[in-house]
Amino acid sequence: MEYEDPFANALTQLASITDILSVDPEYYEMLKSPIREITVSLPLKLSNGNVVTFTGYRVQHNNARGPYKGGIRYHPKVSLSEVKALSMWMTWKSALIDIPFGGAKGGITVDPKKLTNDELERLTRKYVDAIEEEIGPEVDIPAPDLNTNAQTMAWIMNEYSRLKGHNVPSVVTGKPIELGGSEGRNAATGRGAGICVREAVQSFLHKDVKDVTVAVQGFGNVGTNTVKTLMGMGAKIIAISDVVGGARSKSSSGHFEQSFDELLDRSTKAGSVCKIAEVEEISNSELLESDVDVLIPAALENQITERNATKIRAKLIVEAANGPTTPMADKILGRMGVNIVPDILANSGGVLVSYFEWVQNLNRDHWSEEAVNDRLEGKMKKAFYDVLSYSRKDNIDLRRAALVLAVGRVVSAMRLSGWH
Numbered sequence: 001m002e003y004e005d006p007f008a009n010a011l012t013q014l015a016s017i018t019d020i021l022s023v024d025p026e027y028y029e030m031l032k033s034p035i036r037e038i039t040v041s042l043p044l045k046l047s048n049g050n051v052v053t054f055t056g057y058r059v060q061h062n063n064a065r066g067p068y069k070g071g072i073r074y075h076p077k078v079s080l081s082e083v084k085a086l087s088m089w090m091t092w093k094s095a096l097i098d099i100p101f102g103g104a105k106g107g108i109t110v111d112p113k114k115l116t117n118d119e120l121e122r123l124t125r126k127y128v129d130a131i132e133e134e135i136g137p138e139v140d141i142p143a144p145d146l147n148t149n150a151q152t153m154a155w156i157m158n159e160y161s162r163l164k165g166h167n168v169p170s171v172v173t174g175k176p177i178e179l180g181g182s183e184g185r186n187a188a189t190g191r192g193a194g195i196c197v198r199e200a201v202q203s204f205l206h207k208d209v210k211d212v213t214v215a216v217q218g219f220g221n222v223g224t225n226t227v228k229t230l231m232g233m234g235a236k237i238i239a240i241s242d243v244v245g246g247a248r249s250k251s252s253s254g255h256f257e258q259s260f261d262e263l264l265d266r267s268t269k270a271g272s273v274c275k276i277a278e279v280e281e282i283s284n285s286e287l288l289e290s291d292v293d294v295l296i297p298a299a300l301e302n303q304i305t306e307r308n309a310t311k312i313r314a315k316l317i318v319e320a321a322n323g324p325t326t327p328m329a330d331k332i333l334g335r336m337g338v339n340i341v342p343d344i345l346a347n348s349g350g351v352l353v354s355y356f357e358w359v360q361n362l363n364r365d366h367w368s369e370e371a372v373n374d375r376l377e378g379k380m381k382k383a384f385y386d387v388l389s390y391s392r393k394d395n396i397d398l399r400r401a402a403l404v405l406a407v408g409r410v411v412s413a414m415r416l417s418g419w420h
């Protein structure tokens with residue numbers, strides 16, 4: 001059976017380019033292990049008086065190109081292996097979208113839905129107290145990820161600033177606008193994924209994005225903003241799922257016809273997109289196996305595996321999530337002729353606008369939403385076409401092309417700075 005340990009998968013991906021990108025093996029050796037792995041115990045007194053100890057992580061993979069950068073996730077399945085994999089993917093992502101950051105990731109093994117807001121705030125502050133020495137605007141800059149948001153970032157910024165004795169907005173990105181957050185940051189990952197869908201549909205399916213059908217797995221920050229962007233472009237969304245379940249539109253046209261705002265409002269009120277009227281409830285497998293042009297996994301790792309890869313009917317997969325396709329599934333889909341826009345490209349809009357936020361904070365500046373979105377569009381398109389041309393030139397899939405470009409840039413920085 002396939003090994004679905006996320007870090008093992010990240011290492012398999014790295015190994016898949018060693019025959020293409022020939023660099024001194026010592027660089028591959030250095031890149032195989034994160035530079036620092038921090039595990040902290042976070043005892044928290046709950047409002048009922050009980051004390052529960054949570055485990056938190058921050059893994060710093062590589063900082064050859066700049067400060068470590070990456071989100072923090074709160075989820076019951078957070079593990080060291082997962083955080084290590086995500087930190088490595090952040091190194092590649094920052095390099096590929098060409099911003100001066102390295103890669104890191106953090107997380108707490110917790111189900112945030114089981115904590116009160118006050119407990120979550122105290123847990124977040126404890127986590128900052130525990131890793132305070134290891135983060136900072138020039139050292140390691142956290143951001144939101146699964147189940148964390150602008151409010152979480154505000155607590156992190158406030159706790160860090162309190163410890164330092166002065167206001168330090170640039171220690172974290174994805175903050176509320178009122179506290180130095182960037183316009184367009186909240187929607188950035190989904191917006192970037194939407195741009196990749198549009199360009200990939202043109203390049204591979206030779207169609208306009210208006211003429212394609214799409215299924216989206218996940219309706220959190222990334223999923224909702226991907227759907228919003230694609231609906232804005234006129235794409236036909238026929239199925240969506242969230243943590244509760246999947247929904248296929250029952251409209252006569254076959255796709256969701258209501259406006260995005262209406263769809264979000266209804267699904268929020270109903271408690272899930274699968275509970276709104278005019279949809280047929282479908283399972284997670286049915287969603288992934290939908291008969292659509294484009295499939296967008298926008299939830300968790302290991303969703304497309306050797307078990308379901310042959311059942312995928314989409315012609316194009318755009319990975320808005322991190323690590324949704326395992327290396328084994330990648331091979332199967334490659335043989336089936338399915339093109340995959342890899343995560344390190346498709347979801348890099350988030351960290352890109354995080355970089356814009358950091359630059360604005362360091363300059364005490366604030367850019368308009370239009371300025372942010374214009375720059376996002378330009379950088380995403382450039383990265384997309386760089387990867388596409390490389391893959392066509394060397395006749396390799398997009399994931400390997402993206403990795404060769406990204407790892408090559410990281411190795412150059414390591415070599416030039418004398419990391420040997």
Ligand code: GLU
Nearest residue numbers: 070071143145350351354
């Ligand atoms: N958590 C996001 C990601 O996986 C954003 C990271 C960041 O902005 O630093 O790319």
